[in-house]
């Protein structure tokens with residue numbers, strides 16, 4: 004299938020500027036997701052048969068395979084109903100902020116095909132938590148979906164840092180009912196101040212408030228939602244240790260490593276474009292961080308590994324480093340819509356060999 008994408012799909016999509024190509028891909032998936040009988044057929048074709056693989060257990064949820072769609076692709080939650088039909092084992096929508104916002108001025112996404120990389124400075128363009136909650140309320144909820152749905156929360160740009168916790172709490176209150184898990188994004192490089200929330204002094208009160216809001220759900224007879232923290236690849240190991248201490252103290256459920264990087268290795272040294280770098284140049288660093296976290300927590304903290312997955316080897320490397328699930332975004336751009344399916348089948352075959 005990858006051959007067809009290389010021959011036809013990629014030349015077609017790469018004719019458009021990256022954001023336009025992305026909008027076309029989201030529209031295509033949104034359309035597909037509305038044609039339920041077609042999705043059902045494609046799900047049969049593109050999901051692993053139960054005989055090929057045991058479902059993956061992660062944070063108390065069951066995933067049909069280990070490969071997910073990373074946050075940022077489906078910011079407004081319109082495309083996810085088609086994700087299972089493309090072979091994904093889960094999908095993380097968002098980042099959604101408490102209030103809708105435009106994001107940064109365009110152009111704000113740049114492809115580097117020779118490096119299989121992307122730089123983006125989207126800046127959380129999204130319709131806001133209320134609009135997303137209304138949309139999700141019309142669609143099948145947790146337990147009634149083909150694959151689990153994560154919702155990734157970020158801070159509204161105009162919300163001052165001192166009010167960041169309220170901003171996340173407001174989104175959590177609106178969206179937790181609709182999420183299988185909630186990701187707390189404190190690692191995107193394109194919202195001023197956001198990454199400071201990774202420092203323990205900011206992180207502890209933010210996560211504590213979310214953990215308490217989750218406990219209040221349970222007290223009110225609602226299901227608890229697994230809470231995962233998404234971190235940047237640019238943290239030092241000391242900063243990661245501090246974040247892990249907060250996670251352990253509060254009993255957070257897991258971690259997503261990693262978001263895009265501000266580093267500009269090799270080819271990118273002279274590229275003068277602000278934003279987060281993703282794809283192949285991120286692979287090594289994100290795997291290193293997955294490995295570090297797995298070691299530091301004796302394999303006890305559930306990890307989703309993200310960054311530079313462009314083939315079976317780069318996905319297997321994240322699992323070998325200690326991740327239970329992987330996610331990809333840039334790989335979808337360079338390998339096409341059935342890349343997740345191909346990966347999931349390859350990883351299942353690999354597992355059966357061992």
Ligand SMILES: Cc1cc2nc3c(=O)[nH]c(=O)nc-3n(C[C@H](O)[C@H](O)[C@H](O)COP(=O)(O)O)c2cc1C
Pocket residue numbers: 073074075076078097098112121123125127155188191233261262263280281282283285309310311312330331332333334
């Ligand atoms: C265009 C673009 C937009 C993104 N937007 C978000 C976002 O809104 N929230 C988030 O947590 N990560 C976002 N990401 C980061 C991805 O979820 C992922 O962590 C990162 O790209 C590394 O994975 P990859 O190398 O497979 O792309 C975005 C990435 C790209 C390329």
